[in-house]
Amino acid sequence: MAEIVSQPVVKGFYIMRLLTAILFLLLSNTVFATPDTFILLRHAEKKEGPNPSLTEAGQARAERLVTLLKDYDIKHIFSSNYNRTLETAKPLSDKLGITVTHYNPRQLSALAAQLSTLKGNIVIVGHSNTTPEMVKLLSGQDVGVSESEFHKVFVVKEKSVTELSSN
Numbered sequence: 001m002a003e004i005v006s007q008p009v010v011k012g013f014y015i016m017r018l019l020t021a022i023l024f025l026l027l028s029n030t031v032f033a034t035p036d037t038f039i040l041l042r043h044a045e046k047k048e049g050p051n052p053s054l055t056e057a058g059q060a061r062a063e064r065l066v067t068l069l070k071d072y073d074i075k076h077i078f079s080s081n082y083n084r085t086l087e088t089a090k091p092l093s094d095k096l097g098i099t100v101t102h103y104n105p106r107q108l109s110a111l112a113a114q115l116s117t118l119k120g121n122i123v124i125v126g127h128s129n130t131t132p133e134m135v136k137l138l139s140g141q142d143v144g145v146s147e148s149e150f151h152k153v154f155v156v157k158e159k160s161v162t163e164l165s166s167n
Helices: 002-031 056-068 083-096 108-115 130-139
Strands: 035-042 074-080 100-103 120-126 152-157 160-165
Touching (some): 035 130, 056 083, 120 130
Antiparallel strands (some): 152 160
């Protein structure tokens, strides 16, 4: 008779262990979540002067980014706090209803650490010097953006870099 009573207790014990293991895995996935894809780009064409806005060509390029990135299921948008980067991010932000988070372009390591805590696909709008540096921090790979290039878009997924064009 004792044997019959102990079988349900043993089964209950194993079921509880299984449920605990499943719960642990689910929570671990949340705690150790990492972004799926980083999309990095330089701001679009800009006017001259201190903290310039975008030119008409730059505004058109910013609008094209919405179409280029439409299938990426963007969850976060980051931009330095300059007119040209914010204006580049604005059409995408407006279309997706995502608030743009400002970052300090002089503290890219801190940004990389912050990004690693997020879940989902992330767009980072930067500059000709910061975008290659962020790609390197996120992937370990070197890329280049010259002062005259505004079309390059870098997609970093699992440390692999793919280059797209916003032309």
